[in-house]
Amino acid sequence: MAKNKLEISYEIDFELVAINASVKEYKLAWMLNKSLAWNLVKRENIELDFTGNKALLISNYLYETEYQTFRLIRNRAVDGEEQFNAFIIPELKNFDYFIMLENESVGFDLNAFISKIKEIPFVQFAVLMDAAALKSKDNLIF
Template sequence: MAIHRILDDFYQPNYTLIAIHSYLEDYRLAYFLNLYLKAKFQKARYSIDFDNQASYSLFEWEDIYLDTEWSLISNTSVTEVETDTAIGLFESNTATVTNYLIPEHKNVDYFLKISNEDNFTKTGDTLEKIKKISQVTTAYMLDPNQLKSKNNLIF
């Protein structure tokens, strides 16, 4: 009798992932990426939501010439949650909770996901252009296969 097994992790990511450290707001970073990469990032009509507990901003650009889809995703989501205890008469009973899209990289501010059927070959050039942005502290490549929460990048 044959034994059939189902693999838990059958999804193989077909994208390049760049981690970006920057103090800029998401729309400012998208502006500078448009300027330096000659891209056309636009705010997506939707954001990435997980059980209405966290919402991550998303900017997208589809390069029809290279058949490539680019996504700029915020790694942090700050939400206010009501607490049960009130400290004083005039103090609010809300607390801020920070959630991370990729919790194992809490120090990363943004992720640039470059999806392409063929492997994107200009990653080194793209990475160098991102590093030239003065408001970007650093940027580097990440291997999506090494991420524990890589399923959060499927949208």
């Protein structure tokens, strides 16, 4: 009997900035708010369900303007009793946080944005990632 395989591909419609910063997420959110005149607000954690009855809770901060949405997420799972030690993007374990930019508007300078993030004292590194090339890109669709 012939087997059919269902392949699903999602359109990646956001930019992904990876950040290295050895601080708690609330402190990074506070500094981003201060440096970029944002208003990142803590939202309900994002829950990703995996096979084997495993779930991954990811810290989630959100800032929305009329035209854009900025989301700060932590790469490592939030500590919890039923958590397993996992990352939202396992191939990028060396990055602590990601900023997802949705609905990038015309005139938005992404390079200037990343430079502004790099100016934050405890940010060691910030770089634009190609989200479409990531192996675990499906974990970023929620």
